[in-house]
Each structure stands twice: as C-alpha cells, then as structure tokens.
Amino acid sequence: MQDGGANVKSALATNDAADMGDGASLKSEFVAFKTNRIVEAASRLFYERGYSSCTLDHVAAELGVTKPFLYSYFKNKESILAAICELGIREALTALEQVMAADHASHRDLLAQVVAKVGRIVIHRQEYVVVYQREMKHLSSADSDRILRMRASFDHQIGNLIRDGVNAGEFEADVDPFVSVWIGGLISWIPTWYSRKGQRSAEEVIEHLVQASLRLAGAN
C-alpha cells in the first residue's frame, strides 16, 4: 500500500478534531478505511475481469498489498463480493427512501426525482451495480437473501409510487404498475452502455432517463 499512509491521513484529517483520546474509535476508522479500499479495488477488478476469473492476488496487487492482508479484513472471497453487492443496492434504497420521505409537488415530480437520484447513483457506482447484476449467483444464500430483500423493497416502492400516481390521475389510467419493472430496467441498463469517456455527460443521460421514465408512466 505504497501511498496508503498518505491517503489514510488525508481521509481522517476531517475527523481528528473530534478524536477524544479514545484510540479504539480511531482504530476502527482505520479498519473501515482499509475495508473500503479493498471493496473499491475489488469492484473495479471484478467488473473488468469477472468475479470468478479475478484472483485475490490481483486485488491485493492492485492495492500494493498481499493476499493474507485481505483475509484479515474479509472472511473469504465471497464476503468481498457481498460487500460490493450490498453497498450498491443500499445506497440506491437509501436515496429512494430519502426522496419518498421529503415533500413533493406531485407524483409526477416524485417519480422524476426518484429516477434522477437513483440514476445518478447507478452511474456513479457503475462497477458495483454491474457486479451485483452479474455475480449475485455466487453469493451464499444468507447474503443473497438479505440483498434480494433490499432489492424487492426497492421495486415494491416504485410500484406503489406508480399506482398512487395513476389513482391520483397524474399518470395515464391504462398504465400497469408493472411499468415499474420497465423503469427498473431502464435504470439497470445504464451501466452496461454508459461510459464516463463517452460523448454524453452523466447529467445528459439522467435527463434522458427521466424523460423516458415519465413517458413509460404516461406522465407527459
């Protein structure tokens, strides 16, 4: 971890004023920081090479450490994958719930905001989302159940949002709550074609995504 020390310092710099001489919390922050770095590197490499073809030696090399280092922060390879999958979906779910809880002018507006916010996360966490979609089947059933429940909650809430909008007369009456599946599809599809180096900016894509979602919901 050649530059790891420097990064640790800067990453923790914002917090050290709050440090009350209790070494335990500082230490757990160090652990969290390293855990994070492992997840980041692993998600990039799992994304590029696929989970099964990516070795832990690759991940370790990417971080400038060795394999046993990883094993002192994760039980095994699968638990790194679980961390990646969970992080992506948890962030999206949190965003959804934040938007849902806040005030909103209309169901149409609510849908637009949710889709835009989740879309931004999906673009930002591209690698996480793709790895999640591709590699879920390699999770243990405990991890897989937990993560699937989060995903189901997400879909369910979008479905409710559509239904409420239809009932409120804001979306076309012939729209099935099933369109939530299609909207989920639009969102999930982004990371497979969007490239940070491509012609379209992230915000441009989000704009199109929101338009497309509103069209699907019959809210134009």
Place this chain on the structure above:
Amino acid sequence: MQDGGANVKSALATNDAADMGDGASLKSEFVAFKTNRIVEAASRLFYERGYSSCTLDHVAAELGVTKPFLYSYFKNKESILAAICELGIREALTALEQVMAADHASHRDLLAQVVAKVGRIVIHRQEYVVVYQREMKHLSSADSDRILRMRASFDHQIGNLIRDGVNAGEFEADVDPFVSVWIGGLISWIPTWYSRKGQRSAEEVIEHLVQASLRLAGAN
C-alpha cells in the same frame, strides 16, 4: 449420451426423405446436431453457474459424455462461449432484417413488429442472451469483434427506424434517436427478470414490451 441416440433419430427424421445416398451430408448433419446439443447444454450451465465457474466436465456430464468429446466439436472452452453469444445475436439480427424487408403499414407498425419479434426471441433464448451480456468479456478479440459488429448493426438499424419515424411525423418530434438505446435496454432487461414459471405469460410480456416501446418513441 444415454438418450442421445433416440434424439438423433427423431431430430433427423424430418430430413431423411431428402437423403440422396450421399453419406457426407448425413454425417455433417450428425455433427451439426451434436454441436447444437453441446451449445444448448453449455448455455444452460453457463447461465446457471457463470462461464468461469462452469467446467467442461460439468457440460459433459450434463450431456452424459466426457470432456474429450467436447474437444472433438469445439477448439476450446472459449469457442463454445462464442457459439452461444453468436447464436443469440444472429437470430435477433435475422429477425430484425426480415421484418425490415417486409411490407409495413407505418413506421409505428414496423417498430411494434420488430420489438415484438425480437422480444420473442429474447424470451425464447433467455439463457443465450444473458450469457452473452454477462460473459462477452471472456471472448477472444476476434470473436468479440465479430459479435460486436452484429450488435452495432442491430442498434444502428433501430436508430434509423426511429429517425425515419420522427421524420415521417409518426413519432413525436422531440424524440431523440437515442431512445433506441432505451428500447434496446427494455428488450435486454427481460431475461433478467422474466421467468417461464412466473405469473406472466410470454405473450403478455411481449404485449407490455410493445406498449412500452411505443410510449418511448412517442407513438401513442
């Protein structure tokens, strides 16, 4: 290949009237048949376990044969993957071109037909499509280039179709040809959530897909 013999007979039964004593063509049909069976079994297993985690011994066992059997029909593991990827995309591309070549009442109608036809293929060949999406990165660059070219042609033709429809005034003027990407997304997303055992029938899903695509194109 316990039941292989029986299947060979029935599969070729429709053809043997056309057999003109030339053993060579019969033999090549046998080869094609076995090649097909390998691709089918492999696509199912690659779909369930992932390409890298699925061994050729698994594939062989599924067919009731041994690994060297596979190597007399395919050069290596990667070429089986290439066959799977190519089959799915080629079928979709052929369907697209058929519909495009035929008469059609309107661009709206043409779009509906293309989407329905390709959607049916995607549902029918679920495993192929998912394996293609997930495992493309494991192809050699020769295979990958060839298949990407087919895919690009597909997207390009859908884009043209949208543009023509907009120019003809059948789709809303503010629709960007970019929606072809979203429509492609809807189609590609199906196999990740559609289940043959689920509540929705394939034709029901196709119906929804066509509706959604027309909405995206602003053709309602």
Place this chain on the structure above:
DNA sequence: AAATTGATCTACTTCCCAGTAGTTTTTTAG
C-alpha cells in the same frame, strides 16, 4: 532499551480444471 502486541508478509498446501496422449469401443467397408 527490552518486551509485548498487532499488522503484514513469505512460503506453503491442497484442490481444481483446461487441455492432451494414447487406448478402447463402435461403426463402416470389404
């Protein structure tokens, strides 16, 4: 400064799997 503790590394073991060499079985032809 010496000793203790904790973090990380070196150097394995063990298993698995793609691909192959050479043998056996089955089919075809004479």
Place this chain on the structure above:
DNA sequence: CTAAAAAACTACTGGGAAGTAGATCAATTT
C-alpha cells in the same frame, strides 16, 4: 466375419488460485 477407420473414453499433466501457518516487521508500552 474381419480389418480399417472413426468416435469416444480413461488417465494423465501442468498450471493456477483459495485459503493458511508461521515468520518478520513496526509500533507501543513499561
């Protein structure tokens, strides 16, 4: 029915990767 050819199999090699045991190094304490 026998010999040649084709098809499929048995049994292996070689390399690679997950996970581990024990050594080394650095920090902290006394």
